[in-house]
Amino acid sequence: MTDAPLIVGAGPTGLAAALFLSRRGIASRIIDSAAGPVTTSRALGVNPRTLAILKGTGVEDEITAEGLPISTFHLHSNRKSVARVEIPYKAIGAEQPMHVLPQARTEALLTRALAERGIEVERGKALTALSQDETGVTVTAGGETIRASILLGADGAHSATRHALNIAFPGDAMDADWRLMDVELTGPDPDAAWIDFREDGPFVALPFNNRLWRLIGFGEPLQNRIPQGWTTGKVEWISDFHVSNRLAERMNVGRVCLAGDAAHIHSPIGGRGMNLGIEDAFIWAHCAEAYLKGDAGKLAVFGDNRHAVDALVVQHVKRLTATVSATGAAATLVRRLTIPLLAGFMSPRVAVARMMLGLDHPLVLP
């Protein structure tokens, strides 16, 4: 009997990979080092590309039923309203707008869908060693030796799989201290995202249920940057972080592939991280099935295909982050003059919308 594929990491990428593989009739094992699921909100935007690839799993319907659709962006420059922009999602081929749902909920829905297919996450099993030969992969995890036909490393930014394969993770880091807060808030229009391009850095507020907002900015603490007239209540989560842009040098070695944060990390501006990982998982499941059916080159095809796509997205996110986060009087003046102008035209709105909705590259099964 052939060994089952092994997925290392039960974040959104690994869970989606196991689900997509199961829909192709292939049962995998999925292990995670953590004792239980992570409960913090983290990625909030589920984009239309992700909703499209989750179609038919049941998870898409649950996300759209539970999540908050957002297609209006209220843009400001140094605290002054400059434009209210509708994202023309239908005009660019999306069936749905972006839906805002805390990552912990998206993971819970994926986990439940997997359990309904008879696959349970094996928790408390950290991959510590990996080797491969002509017939499979051997892993040490949580004191157990696991033999697998193929392996997907979806074990996050500090991926033990990537380290075991000696794959470099080149890139750069931004100096700024980014700040994030989930807080009860009243004041802004609850149906629109609020973006203020300030001279000292951006201030973003995104509603994610009737009560809570995600605030993002950098530099000064977010509490000091809240606009006049807004009222804050309980702070649910606060986190400071640094932004790095990194892409693994390759995403495949033999029977082992990388996906999600294990292969690429970038700023949260544009909301791509989790979505890009789920897309990697979708393409991997397609290639993994073909490989297991005898197409020996298919995992290398996955590696080459996704490396090119993920490089493009990391570049797009880096460019958007630089534009959004440029500080100083000159950048503010340029934005104040250009945003209302650009917002009035369809083509710039479409270009930014494509990027934010995950539609800046076609979804083609290689």
Ligand SMILES: Cc1cc2nc3c(=O)[nH]c(=O)nc-3n(C[C@H](O)[C@H](O)[C@H](O)COP(=O)(O)OP(=O)(O)OC[C@H]3O[C@@H](n4cnc5c(N)ncnc54)[C@H](O)[C@@H]3O)c2cc1C
């Ligand atoms: C504070 C914060 C805010 C964020 N905000 C956003 C946002 O607004 N929008 C956005 O798109 N993205 C955001 N992200 C990024 C987003 O959370 C990630 O892109 C996403 O979680 C990547 O999913 P993943 O499954 O690839 O990796 P992860 O979610 O990191 O999952 C990896 C899993 O692997 C497990 N693991 C690790 N090592 C091992 C090992 N050795 N063996 C077995 N298992 C292992 C971990 O326990 C974890 O469960 C944010 C992240 C953080 C931390």
